[in-house]
Amino acid sequence: VDVSKAQKVAAEQQMAIAGEQVRQAQAEIDLLKAPAREADLAAARARVSQAEAALQGAQAALGKTVLVAPLTGTVTQVDLHAGEYVMMGVSVIALGDLATLWVETTDLDEIDVARVAEGRKATLALDALPDVKLQGTVQSIALKSSPGGGGTAFKVIITFDEIDQRLRWGMTAFVDIHTE
CATH class of the missing domain: 2.40.30.170 (Efflux pump adaptor protein, beta barrel domain)
Known part of the structure; x- marks a missing residue:
């Protein structure tokens, strides 16, 4: 009899947990079906714009780290090391x-x-x-x-x-x- 009472209590607890999970799932479904609030959309758009601006800034900075040769050839000499700054127009490699x-x-x-x-x-x-x-x-x-x-x-x-x-x-x- 004690075992069956314990099983009944455990089953009731599991049922209560399952019921709560169903209620949470239904609330999530209702939230997804509900139209978005304009304030939330505006905030999300602002975050997207900030992220796009940060991406463009990072791409521009990355573009400044690339050296482009005016012609094709084999690198025969390197006069610059990683981390050094270089002015525009200064030769940093010799191509042949x-x-x-x-x-x-x-x-x-x-x-x-x-x-x-x-x-x-x-x-x-x-x-x-x-x-x-x-x-x-x-x-x-x-x-x-x-x-x-x-x-x-x-x-x-x-x-x-x-x-x-x-x-x-x-x-x-x-x-x-x-x-x-």
């Missing part, structure tokens, strides 16, 4: 087109330049690759001399016929331009 490396001579005198023509072949030797001889072609010859080394000198640009993957910007090269 490693597919079109060339040698720029600056010591061709006026006697030698008269025997050189665009399209002439050249043999190039580099200090860094002493056992390798590379072939190139004269691409351009300066129309005006530049002062240098005790006399006049003309700048000549020679492109490599084939790019050796070991070549790097700034390597020293010795050039023998074929004049015959």
